[in-house]
Amino acid sequence: MQIEENIPLAPLTTFKVGGNARYLVEARAADDVLATVEYARSNQLPLFVLGGGSNLVVSDTGWPGMVLKIGIRGVEERSDGVFEVGAGEDWDSFVALTVNRNCAGVETLSGIPGTVGGTPVQNVGAYGQEVSETITSVHVLDTATRQFKDLSNAECGFAYRTSIFNSTERGRYIVLRVTYALRPGGAAKIAYADLKKYFPEGTQPTLQQVRDAVREIRLSKAMLIVPNDDDCRSAGSFFKNPIVDTSIYEDVAAHANGSVPPKYPASDGKVKLSAAWLVEQSGFAKGYTRGAVGISRRHSLAIVNRGGAAAADIIALKEEVQKGVHEKFGIELSPEPVFIGFE
Ligand SMILES: Cc1cc2nc3c(=O)[nH]c(=O)nc-3n(C[C@H](O)[C@H](O)[C@H](O)COP(=O)(O)OP(=O)(O)OC[C@H]3O[C@@H](n4cnc5c(N)ncnc54)[C@H](O)[C@@H]3O)c2cc1C
Secondary structure, rough: OOOEEEEHHHHHHHHOOOOOOEEEEOOOOOHHHHHHHHHHOOOOOEEEOOOOOOEEEEEEOOOOEEEEEOOOEEEOOOOOOEEEEOOOOHHHHHHHHHHOOOOOOHHHHHHOOEEHHHHHOOOOOOOEEEHHEEEEEEEEEEEEOEEEEEEEEEHHHHHEOOOOOOEEEEEEEOEEEEEEEEEOOOOOOOOOHHHHHHHHOOOOHHHHHHHHHHHHHHHOOOOOOOOOHHHHHHHHHHHEOOOOOOHHHHHHHHOOOOOOOOOEEEEOOEEEEOHHHHHHHOOOOOOOOEEOOOOOOOOOEEEEOOOOOOOOHHHHHHHHHHHHHHHHHHHOOOOOOEEOOOO
């Protein structure tokens, strides 16, 4: 176990902002994870678990304790479409492998940055699929008991952009391996409007065609990481789509100056509003700029670092957008990324 000191965190994130980690360890095996947890505990160092850094805003003062970067690799593949994958594997490379093996289930999640271990945390989803549909179990270290254990899909408590890992049990479990059950020879999922538009009606594209289409659509929205493209120097979508009662939807519609707010069905008779629509209608158009930060020119839901931004600039724009949306529609937008080092 090699402990490094005063390591800049900005290069380890997609936003490219934030200060240093006081200590950083990269763990390549479950035992290294346990040893690091014990070391942090006995030295009273706050612990932060880092994956690919694609859903993070790190404060300008950095992280005062130990950052544990998960570097556990390896993909075990079974003939029935079950894949057991190390948490440190790159997510999109894993998706490419499953498509190559003609296994359906995660093809529309192509092009999402980050690690496999990050996917259960916010139940990663895009273009009609969520990882909760295919995860069968998550192998974790329980930092409360310091025991390794397997959590079933039901125990993970998955819902829209949430799980026990980022809500009720936040900080308790460290994801070491994730098991996905995919469908060998299964059909690609074409449920999302953008994909339905992309493929002629009545056709059934292959998994590879769907993967290519998703990556092309993501590229057009700067939702695919391309080095030196400042429209994707971000944490992806910055705000979650609010899930509200229908009466609130009517309220939003009443303040929409004649346009019809998009809505999607959600559970318990509620509706999901489009955060992107709310942001745009509140005066924050694509390309809006505020010093070194702004809204992506290709996606109104992405706050971007145009170069040389500080975390404080991102927070200021986040608050400006939240205030604008609240004043116009009475809706509180919740951020999607994780904020570290701000306490
Ligand atoms: C351009 C772009 C597009 C994106 N598009 C999407 C999208 O379409 N859909 C979507 O859902 N997300 C999207 N995201 C967000 C992000 O890619 C995902 O949330 C991703 O799964 C985060 O994984 P990560 O490894 O980068 O986690 P990190 O950013 O490193 O960490 C995020 C959180 O997960 C925790 N975590 C990470 N690994 C582990 C682990 N092994 N054990 C325990 N906790 C862990 C961290 O402690 C932190 O709380 C996008 C981001 C970008 C930059």
